[in-house]
Amino acid sequence: MFSKKIHTPTIEIKPRELKKHNIRLFIKRDDLTDPVISGNKYRKLKYNLISAQKQGYKTLLTFGGAYSNHIHAAASAGSRFGFKTIGVIRGERPKKLNPTLVDAELFGMELHFVSRTAYREKKDPGFIEDLNKKYGDFFLVPEGGSNPLAVKGCIEIVDDFDDTYDYVTLACGTGGTLAGIVAGLNGKSRVLGFPVLKGGSFLYDDISNLIRQFNGKEYDNWLLSTQYHFGGYAKYNWDLIKFINYIHIKHKLRLDPVYTGKMLFGVCDLVHHGYFPDNSKILAIHTGGLQGIRGFNQRFGSLIRV
Ligand SMILES: *Cc1c(COP(=O)(O)O)cnc(C)c1O
Numbered sequence: 001m002f003s004k005k006i007h008t009p010t011i012e013i014k015p016r017e018l019k020k021h022n023i024r025l026f027i028k029r030d031d032l033t034d035p036v037i038s039g040n041k042y043r044k045l046k047y048n049l050i051s052a053q054k055q056g057y058k059t060l061l062t063f064g065g066a067y068s069n070h071i072h073a074a075a076s077a078g079s080r081f082g083f084k085t086i087g088v089i090r091g092e093r094p095k096k097l098n099p100t101l102v103d104a105e106l107f108g109m110e111l112h113f114v115s116r117t118a119y120r121e122k123k124d125p126g127f128i129e130d131l132n133k134k135y136g137d138f139f140l141v142p143e144g145g146s147n148p149l150a151v152k153g154c155i156e157i158v159d160d161f162d163d164t165y166d167y168v169t170l171a172c173g174t175g176g177t178l179a180g181i182v183a184g185l186n187g188k189s190r191v192l193g194f195p196v197l198k199g200g201s202f203l204y205d206d207i208s209n210l211i212r213q214f215n216g217k218e219y220d221n222w223l224l225s226t227q228y229h230f231g232g233y234a235k236y237n238w239d240l241i242k243f244i245n246y247i248h249i250k251h252k253l254r255l256d257p258v259y260t261g262k263m264l265f266g267v268c269d270l271v272h273h274g275y276f277p278d279n280s281k282i283l284a285i286h287t288g289g290l291q292g293i294r295g296f297n298q299r300f301g302s303l304i305r306v
Pocket residue numbers: 039040041069070144146171172173174175176177178256259260287288289290
């Protein structure tokens with residue numbers, strides 16, 4: 001099963017911007033959790049799979065969009081640890097699968113496509129019952145893998161910090177990873193999340209609930225910076241693309257355009273606007289997601305340098 005403790009390195013990068021304010025920026029290379037099961041998805045799946053196995057489940061079922069890093073990770077983790085996997089995918093089956101879904105099928109995942117309307121009902125007991133009729137008994141992992149077991153896994157990112165920091169920053173989709181970081185820090189540091197979806201403030205409730213379900217606590221050392229979604233999920237502009245390619249060339253660090261690119265762009269922009277006090281030490285968490293670059297480049301025309 002999953003190795004007990006994984007250690008991912010922390011590096012420091014020195015974009016020109018930061019010198020003026022004497023701010024130090026570190027990157028937690030959690031994209032290196034595993035060669036295939038990428039970044040925070042490894043952390044979030046770990047205790048879900050351990051729990052599924054303990055309870056004797058043979059099949060995992062989960063949900064995601066067609067480019068989902070979570071679907072990719074769940075398919076690969078399932079194949080490695082001996083589960084049959086079913087991915088309920090939002091939207092009709094396309095004629096040609098994108099690289100994420102090609103991989104998922106190669107890992108043995110059965111793809112179950114549902115219309116966008118039907119997908120919205122995915123928490124409905126009737127919807128789950130129909131899936132049970134079709135696929136039998138399964139361990140259900142929610143969309144993005146975010147549940148209290150995921151929070152438990154993400155606490156291990158904090159356990160693996162090399163140092164203490166004034167700020168910890170990360171990209172947010174469902175907010176499960178941020179919930180784990182906040183719970184792990186248990187009141188220390190300030191945590192700044194960057195929702196990649198438009199109107200990300202709905203996450204305040206989701207994240208608070210997830211933390212409460214996990215350890216019954218409430219924390220006030222975290223905030224969401226909702227200005228860096230670039231128009232919504234997988235939306236972009238040239239500033240973002242240029243920034244990602246610049247960081248790759250100049251600092252030898254690859255970022256993905258959906259999550260980590262937006263987050264680090266936001267961090268640098270906030271530094272520029274004087275958001276962080278001088279002499280702050282920031283840790284930006286690289287949550288992985290680099291597999292998504294292939295699909296993004298295929299769709300939009302090789303924008304991201306590989
Ligand atoms: C899924 C994902 C996130 C978002 O994680 P949540 O726990 O859903 O907030 C962030 N970064 C990357 C690279 C991801 O794949």
